[in-house]
Amino acid sequence: MEREVTVDGLSCREIFELLSAYLDAELPPGLCTRLSAHIEGCGPCVEFVESLRRAIELFRGFEGRETPPPLSEEAREKLRLAYAGVIDATDQSNLESPLGKVVE
Numbered sequence: 659m660e661r662e663v664t665v666d667g668l669s670c671r672e673i674f675e676l677l678s679a680y681l682d683a684e685l686p687p688g689l690c691t692r693l694s695a696h697i698e699g700c701g702p703c704v705e706f707v708e709s710l711r712r713a714i715e716l717f718r719g720f721e722g723r724e725t726p727p728p729l730s731e732e733a734r735e736k737l738r739l740a741y742a743g744v745i746d747a748t749d750q751s752n753l754e755s756p757l758g759k760v761v762e
């Protein structure tokens with residue numbers, strides 16, 4: 659039996675897909691709002707986005723560019739793997755208590 663965390667009609671997996679687009683700067687503004695709504699209501703996504711933000715700053719450096727160049731394929735692959743890890747951890751535990759609680 660498979661269950662997914664769904665907030666505002668978006669599952670964590672969909673968020674993952676959207677974040678990939680976001681990293682490519684291809685995300686439509688409307689979706690960006692829904693993405694934020696999901697992330698705010700979803701513990702695993704909050705934690706991931708926090709690490710994602712830090713990673714992006716590291717990858718892009720602090721050059722103060724208005725429009726930073728897209729992340730390299732390698733950098734994006736690392737972020738994908740990181741997110742896949744978050745999703746896996748979520749799948750293996752009770753989705754109603756993501757991260758923080760250990761259900762035995």
Ligand SMILES: [Zn+2]
Binds near residue numbers: 673697701702
């Ligand atoms: Zn989520």
